[in-house]
Amino acid sequence: MPGSIHEGGELGYVLSHAHGAAFDNPDLLVVAMVGDGEAETGPLSGSWKATTFVNAARDGAVLPILHLNGYKIANPTVLGRKGDEEIAELFHGQGYEPHFVVGDDVPRVHAAFAETLVVCHDRIVANRKAKWRARWPMIVLRSPKGWTGPKEVDGHKVEGFWRAHQVPLAGVHENPAHLTQLEEWLRSYRPDELFDDKGRLIPELKALAPKGARRMSANPHANGGLVRKALRSPDFRDYAIKVDKPGQTKAENTRPLGRFLRDTMRRNMTCTYEAFAMIVASMATQHAKWLEVCRKLEWRAPIASLNILLTSTCWRNDHNGFSHQGPGFIDTIISKQGKVARVYLPPDANCLLSVADHCLRSRNYVNLIVIDKQPQLQWLDLAAARDHCARGASVWEWASRRPDDPDVVLASAGDVPTLETVAAASFLRKNAPELNVRVVNVVDLFTIASPHEHPHGMPADRFAQLFTSESDVVFAFHGYANVVHALLHGRPHAQRFHVRGYAEEGTTTTPFDMVVLNGISRYHIVIEALRRARRPPPQASRLVDECEEMLRKHEAYVRRELQDLPEIRNWTFS
Numbered sequence: 001m002p003g004s005i006h007e008g009g010e011l012g013y014v015l016s017h018a019h020g021a022a023f024d025n026p027d028l029l030v031v032a033m034v035g036d037g038e039a040e041t042g043p044l045s046g047s048w049k050a051t052t053f054v055n056a057a058r059d060g061a062v063l064p065i066l067h068l069n070g071y072k073i074a075n076p077t078v079l080g081r082k083g084d085e086e087i088a089e090l091f092h093g094q095g096y097e098p099h100f101v102v103g104d105d106v107p108r109v110h111a112a113f114a115e116t117l118v119v120c121h122d123r124i125v126a127n128r129k130a131k132w133r134a135r136w137p138m139i140v141l142r143s144p145k146g147w148t149g150p151k152e153v154d155g156h157k158v159e160g161f162w163r164a165h166q167v168p169l170a171g172v173h174e175n176p177a178h179l180t181q182l183e184e185w186l187r188s189y190r191p192d193e194l195f196d197d198k199g200r201l202i203p204e205l206k207a208l209a210p211k212g213a214r215r216m217s218a219n220p221h222a223n224g225g226l227v228r229k230a231l232r233s234p235d236f237r238d239y240a241i242k243v244d245k246p247g248q249t250k251a252e253n254t255r256p257l258g259r260f261l262r263d264t265m266r267r268n269m270t271c272t273y274e275a276f277a278m279i280v281a282s283m284a285t286q287h288a289k290w291l292e293v294c295r296k297l298e299w300r301a302p303i304a305s306l307n308i309l310l311t312s313t314c315w316r317n318d319h320n321g322f323s324h325q326g327p328g329f330i331d332t333i334i335s336k337q338g339k340v341a342r343v344y345l346p347p348d349a350n351c352l353l354s355v356a357d358h359c360l361r362s363r364n365y366v367n368l369i370v371i372d373k374q375p376q377l378q379w380l381d382l383a384a385a386r387d388h389c390a391r392g393a394s395v396w397e398w399a400s401r402r403p404d405d406p407d408v409v410l411a412s413a414g415d416v417p418t419l420e421t422v423a424a425a426s427f428l429r430k431n432a433p434e435l436n437v438r439v440v441n442v443v444d445l446f447t448i449a450s451p452h453e454h455p456h457g458m459p460a461d462r463f464a465q466l467f468t469s470e471s472d473v474v475f476a477f478h479g480y481a482n483v484v485h486a487l488l489h490g491r492p493h494a495q496r497f498h499v500r501g502y503a504e505e506g507t508t509t510t511p512f513d514m515v516v517l518n519g520i521s522r523y524h525i526v527i528e529a530l531r532r533a534r535r536p537p538p539q540a541s542r543l544v545d546e547c548e549e550m551l552r553k554h555e556a557y558v559r560r561e562l563q564d565l566p567e568i569r570n571w572t573f574s
Contacts, residue, residue: 004303005222010286012041015064019050021221022060028221029124030062036080037072043279051095056134061124064096064138069145071162087140097123097135102142109143150185153178217299225301225363233264236357240382241349246398247377247422247573253349253415254311254373257356268360274310274370275317277329284308284329288336288366295339295364302363307356309369313478314502315416315515316372321508327479327501333368334445334483338454342367343445345478347418348378350385351443358389370478371415374511377572379418392444392456393466396422399439399573401429406438406471407533410525413442414478417501420515421476422573424525431546432537437529440466440473445483450490463491470496472532476520477501498528512564516554523547 004017018032038044054061068087070080079087084100091098099116103109120137127134146164151157158168172179195201213219220226239256243249261269277284287306294300314325333341342365346352352371359367379396380388388394397403399422412421418441425439442448444456451457458466467473473496477484481499488494505517515521527547530540537543557565 004224004287004290005216010283011038012043013047013283013286014038015044015047015050015062016283018062018064019047019054022054022062024058025060025221026058028060029121030060032062032064034064034066035072036066036068036070036077039066039079040072040077043283048091048094048096051136052133054134054136056127056130061127061136063120063124063136066091066138066140068140068142069147070160071145071165073165074162076162084140091138091140095133095135096138098138098140100140100142104144104147106148113139113141148188150181153181223300224303228301228304231264231304231360233357233360234260236260236353237382239353240385241378243348243350243378243381245573246379246396249378250375251349251378252373252375253346253352253371254309256349257309257352260353260356264360268304269307269309269356271309271311273312273324274314274329275312275324275326277308277310278326278332281329281332284366285332285336288333288340291340291364291366292337305359305362305365305367307359307367307369309356309371311371311373313370313372313416314506315414315478316374316511317506317508318374318511319508322506325502325506325514327370330368330370330445330479330483333366334487336366338446338449338456340365341446342456344369344443345414345445346371346389346443347412347415347441348376348380348385350378350380350382351389354386354389355443376415377419379422388441389443392447393440393442393458395466396439396441399425400437401425401433402436403438405436406468407436407535408529409438409440409467409471409473410529411440411442411467411473411475412477413445413475413484416511416515417476417478417520420520420522420525423522423571424529426573427522427526428529431543432530432539434537435529435533435535438468438471445487448484448491449487453487453490460492467497469493471534472496472498474525474528474532475499476525498532500524500528510558510562510564512554512568513558516551521551523550
């Protein structure tokens, strides 16, 4: 992770961070400390293979130091129980050249470690002239856990055992024996030789500390904003899709973005399946925490935002099914401070371009963008998309009917929920022309939050202008419904919002069957709208029966034909 300081709390990611800093940075050597407990995690285990992609001529180098002390918080470690020969074979297969430093004699181990560092450094320098797939050195350090600490406490073994993992001497305020033992332990480091009588580090030791840009906080590789360059990107408007009328033509939403990113230099976009993002949820959480703290440090220069694009979403995993359906990463991001977290749900390709361009130019944020890559109906031309994204949420008058005095508001956030919402509005326009319907689309999820909770939260007067103060709102949402309910907390009469979203229902099935299974289909939305309308039309009961009949028809057809009804898969807005 270029520009950040990895300091724990993200168990399993130290090598990912280290290689991220080293790639395309040929003058950088990153030393990565790996504990043998962390080495057992899935992310770390997979990260050893990053050497496969290191180009000796173009990239920097990572020197892993695997510290095998035998124990984690309360158990032995797997790698700590393996012999040197087996460890050497394991990491030789990963592309490394292991160098072992083993022992418990302090002066001897320190000298051996210093000598090994020099050997590894020289090997890394030699690799600059090697072929593309060089073998990189690593150090395996075997030393006792809790080395040089108390050997026993209250008759229990500490050094060389799991009890040394955290606080070996607790309760020193209440236990005089523990306090005495603590003093003996600390005096073993001879502080009287290291500090003067005022507690200051002696000059000869202070002189060893790095100065200037060699200090960790001032190193441009750790304070990445110091070396950040302006993004060179083309005009995203050149990649827009032509949309003559809303909901008439289909296109792959991510295809234009792919062309835009292809032509953008030094882009910063992480793309993955929506369900897979949960694998790195803790990593994103720690990065957000790090950004929150950095905002308070004047000396830290702003860095490029972490931009995450989630596709292959829960609604369109036609062949992967239930195992790949999980929109929970949105929950992870919305729980972070509003100063750093952003969530965008563009409904079509042109909105995606506008949002992506904004995110790529931003600083010090974690930007989450969620949209599927399957062909979908396109709603907005470029000008309308830019205006919509700038507002974050707006009324789609072309999909509404007499929206100035709505009997019910149909709102959506997400590409598939938007399709079903617009289709529901179209159904009501044709079959219940007496009903006043306002259609609202939300692209910036945090706009619905209170401005006291998030800087993007719209003021109360605009919120009322958008969602009214009285009418019920049927809200179709991409993820779990509780996300919207949480964001609406604090808004007046929040109970009038009836949210439908992903409800942990799914299988390997058709696109429309997925929305039916989760109760978010156009027919479910119509039924909810008729039940919630301030002035229900006289034919409301008949229309509810008609929608329920369509749902039964769909179920029979999809089980028999293994595809959606023709009137569903061929539907366009008119």
